[in-house]
Amino acid sequence: MALSDYTGIVRRRWLIVVATVLACTALAWAYASTIPTVYVSTTRMYVSMATGTSVNDSYQGGLAAQQRITSYPYVATGATVAERVVDRLGLTMSPGELQGKVSATFPPATTLLDISVTDSTPEGARRLSRAVSDEFAQLVAEMETTVIGAAPAARASVIDPAPLPGAPVGPNTKRILALGVIAGLGLGFLLAFLRDRFDPTIRTPQQLGRSVRLPVLGTISRRNTDAAKDIGHLRAQITAARGDRDRMVVMLTSFTEHSNPCVAARLAKALADTGARVALIDADTSGEGVTGRLDMQSYPGVAEWLRDQYPPLTELPVWSEAGVSVLPLGSADERTPDLLASDRFAGVLSGLGEHFDYVFVAAAPVLTDAAALSLSAHCDATIAVVELGTTKAPRLQAAADSFAKSGTGLVGAVATVPARTRRFPQPKKLRRTQAEPDLGLAYSP
Template sequence: MDLRDYLRLGRSQWNVILVCGLLLVAISALLTWRTTPQYASSARLFVSTQGSTDDTQANQGGQFSLQRVKSYADLLNGQAIARRVVDELDLDQSPKALASQISASSKLDTVILTVTVTDPDPKRARVLADAVANVFVSYVAELETPPGKDQATIKATVVDQASLPTTPVSPNAMRNLALGLVLGLAIGVAIAVLRETLDSTIKSAGHLEKLVPAPIIGAISYDSDAIDTPLITNLDTYAPRSEAFRVLRTNLQFIDPDAHHKVFVVTSSLPGEGKTTTAANLALALAEGGEKVILVEGDLRRPKVAEYLRLESSVGLTTVLIGKLSLEDAIQTTANEDLHVLTSGSTPPNPAELLKSSSMAALITSLRETYDIVLIDAPPLLPVTDGALLAAQADGALLVVRHGKTTTDQVTLAVERLEAVGAAPVGVIFNRTPAKGGDGYGYGYGYGYAPEASASQDASAKA
């Protein structure tokens, strides 16, 4: 993934990243709130050798002190000092527990030791730090006094008594919240990348072009009003969805441009990808462009065209195929005189047998001779064979692919279903592409280009 992919991922998965960030911040805040504050008090000790007046001896003593400081730091972290402090202060605490509160450090090339004691009580932390420092002074005197001597060769002196801490050293609320936010965002990005990696749905035109041996002839941007107003006749003339279908209409004319009577099947891989509304709106757009069009409802299992166009559904294709009604009598007209519709008719028990019958082939031939373009709304390709059977009798299939829902495997299998019967997709319609940004195609970006209002219109609007 390059930077552009991460930016696109951030736009599409921002909610996951944000939720993870806020969740980790909340957890950090809770843990910080529940953590007992710890106060630290420190005392400083100076380590030196006993009275040397000679410069050479003083230098050697200084080197000796430097070597001892490192060992003293380890001693302070052990339980020997803690045990003496417990006995001296008569603490109700084990030496091991007290030792865990004591830390010692020394700066490089110095003989200064810093003893730090942490405790939930700031006053107790100061008392313990002073006690540890004083006990250690005595302990060093014992360790460094040679047998038979009454004076130690090296001594530790408290140079800075422990002070009373006023602010806790832990928990650090700002640091914890910042770390929680950074960690949460990192986890969110990781989850988003994982989801993107595991997600096989098609979200870009480039991805789709590699799967289908046919051009993308249009993209219909997502419109939240499409459920209530599925047809473009109910939209403003310059609405983005209306413009998208005009672009689709124009691009469709470049498919086999020398042919004057064309038959196309509009289908998809699975239900729910918008093939029926796409077929209906494409038929409307073609009729608005002056083409003589007929829309055939070839989906005999779940017919929807009659419902969208508010036409009679009881008679139609099945009525003609079984010989109960002539084709001319079954065809219904619409408000646009260039658009005719042949609805499905009653649902038959054997849709596949009817669609592959010689009567169906004869019906398509008859419609081809009468109309400039015949659009057949076919069932999806993967659940049933009806769509592939219809595509085999047409000039090709227009495959509708829904952005973010149709998967790579589904498109690949759909193309294989068409090729298995000698048909092929001649164009791809990318449906419900992002309204803004993303890898849309054509007028799939959610913008229109309506004419500006005239001065007289503005004045009347204000009136």
């Protein structure tokens, strides 16, 4: 996957990322609030050896002290010192609990020993640290005395008494919250990727082609400048498909649950711009077709002609900006879907084919009206219109399978990019013949 694919996932799934970060941050804060406040106080001690007065004796004594210092941390944190401190201070905790509070370290190549003790209060930390250092020094003196009554060979002296801590050392709330944010970002990106990976929504032309197993004839972009190029490319394919035939009938039907008649209108205009004679039929009984967009509901159309063979097909309103003749839906009733699937509609197409080079049929979505399957049998080619970002793969495959089973001429699909809904400009008042409707170029899902 390219970087743009990942940024696209973040744009689509940013709510998942934000929610996960907030949740992890809240959990980190809750965890930090359960950690008790801890203070630490440290006593620094100096270990020395009993030596003579010569320089060599002092040197030897320093080396001996460095050798002993490596074992003294175990003595300071051992059970003996802890038991003595518990008895001395009358503590309610056990020696083992006190051992868990004591740590001892020494800087390399020195005879210094740092004894640190933690407690829930600053006073308690200082008192325990001083008590541990005192008992440690006493135990060292006892261990290093080889002859009763003689001076010990080694001595541990306090050089920096344990101070009163000014601030707690834990919990480190900022660090815990930072880790929570980092964990939330990582988990959020992972969840967003998985959600997008298993989301059945068709978002790219490549996904569309794999789902319907048909060529993607073009993608109608959001921007009008790009859309004009896309329509031009689609127009070239339709022109090539017509070949030497006198006329070509193309049906467009939406593979989503709502109509998108503007693709048919744009394509009809693009072909009319080349000088071709183009007719556009509104066969969309859902009420979302070209008729409503052009405010032509009061004019007779294909519904009346199928019932009464009226009005004459030679008297059609004209979209003057494009030079496209429009046959509106007319006054549809419960019989209209059946009549659209009958041979009468084939007669409409035959009649128009005598006067036009291209006839476009804007049908209702096949998912909501099966009439598109029957209409397709009367057309030379059928094109599926699929809106990217809202169409689910199972629904898309169901629509494609319905065409495959009926054996109709589904030749490919056109992808549209959803945009903000924009209404068509209000048309001029129509006359019954040679009217001049105004159809905007911007499509709206």
